[in-house]
Amino acid sequence: MILHTLLDYDTLRIIWWLLIGVLLVGFAVTDGFDLGSGILLPFAARTDLERRVVINSVGPVWEGNQVWLILGGGAIFAAWPQLYAVSFSGFYLAMFVILTALILRPVAFKFRSKRESPQWRARWDWVLFFSGFVPALICGVAVGNVLQGVPFRFGADMHIFYDGGFFGLLNPFAILCGLVSVAMLVMHGASWLLLKTAGAVAERARTYGIVACVLTVVLYALAGVLLATSIGGYRISSVVDAVGPSNPMLKTVELHAGAWTANYAAHSWTLAAPVLGFVGALGALLGLVLRRPVLALLAAALGIAGIILSVGASMFPFILPSSIDPRASLTVWDSSSSHLTLFIMLVVTAIFIPIVVAYTTWVYHVLWGKVDEKAIREESGHAY
Template identity: 50%
Template structure:
């Protein structure tokens, strides 16, 4: 069987891949919802936008469900600690996501402008709320959460939901909202016809500028903020024993130290910036496929930047640093990870192949004439 240390690294990578897959695919669904009141000037425009994501949105959401399941199976302590400590944030996100299928499915059932407007604002809420909360959560990882473990390894939180809404957390929320909206705008420029296509292309350029600026500000901020560092020997092949290590708080520079120790990790922020620049340069040209690819690379780069910066920490603790959960000590057993790895290497390629086939079969641009003929579509 593969070494325990290697399996831990494999699952750190796989969970990252699932999060990136979610942001790239469901990101254009959520981004479209965020932009619905901005780009969709008329009911026909909004129907074009909705039908551009209609064939894929439910399948794309599976990436988030799979990531949650993988988190539960591979990092049960992280899952339990996060979900118990931030129950209200999770519930708010869940209820926001639940609005989307109802708003999509029932929007066209009643021919009433007020009803359609209510569904459209419901879709906007279903996109904006998760976008913000995901970013705020990632921002707070760099600052640490206020939790600790007792002698029975039960977690106790001192932070509340409103403690998450600090300046750096909100900045990361803005980055998340902007980059996901950029993904939605790039998708609409690729899949929608006029006049939505032109508006989406211009919006993608604007969002790319905001993403570049806020991502750069966050990078400078992270470089100067306190970070966490493991200062005792830790056995990467040991079982889940988070309290067996010593963690100290370093005044500054910790969250960028991995880039000097492992220079190849610089590919992440480079992708984040270059992908956004690609959107800025390509969005208003005819190269809409390249624009969407650039936006997708930006999503992947920004997520990887967060992961590489935090490594090996998964969920740091600000109130009890030695209780911080890491890649090495917050995982399932060797046997569990081994079985999960076999399953993942069989089914992840199948899921990717099936998803690619679905996109291939349902490809095409949504035009206003087609929407006008079919009054019973979304």
């Protein structure tokens, strides 16, 4: 209880804002190369055996990687209940499509090789492409909409109303953000395939990865320019109570051009996030060009982390701004759970996250090495 007293409410709110970012980065980095490999499957692998090599390169690890998605969803539910309520209801159809794609992925893994028919296997290969491309695109589209503001409001009884629709999410800036997401995950998936495969598959993946690296840099830069010049941001124009109650309606918010770049001007250290995004993508490009898969994979992971963290750095202290009632916007200071809840969750997280990281590290150590075509042929009863 002494630690509970030392950790003030505002400190815990910042810690959990940071932890949500860590969990999102963890999911994007670990499951990202799975999704990227799925997107590349029909293009980097041409024969049935080559495609089985790609599938088996992620087969032993993809399921464990999704732990980060479950942790992220659970953390949002417990630490930021209003964020969970607005986003999971407002983006319901979009999330349904994502979950459909993620559910189809294990089905495709399990059923693809149940029959020898080339048509049967080709259909499941395109399902794997779909299950990689769609989540990557829609997650980026969601981020693009969050940066522009989401059409929700609170009623007099704090009931949440979402006034948007699914197709309204598909605006030009959001689609651009979706393409950034797809490009960076293809970059990551190509780096993974260069590490885990050999021969024609690795070379084709390397070629596509180089293109994806360039697209990541160009599209991310374009999104940044539009965010600074054309997309209005939000700022709190009233006094901020960092330890106040979780009631978003107690503040005043205004739309302001260039608000999303204000943090970079006020706190220069936040520039580390977008810089890391560019440096990571360029490092991945260098690793792919030089055929250094470890460099490419690590740099791609850093680039993904930088791109995601730059969104949080731009928006702080906003978590989910409202485009129709800016005062209803959710911020770090007025949409969290109670002081005690955040503290208990922090203790649990401090115990179990190191266990997850240690176990994941051990699994990757055990499975280190390239997927061999000969082994796929000889162990058809065990391989995908």
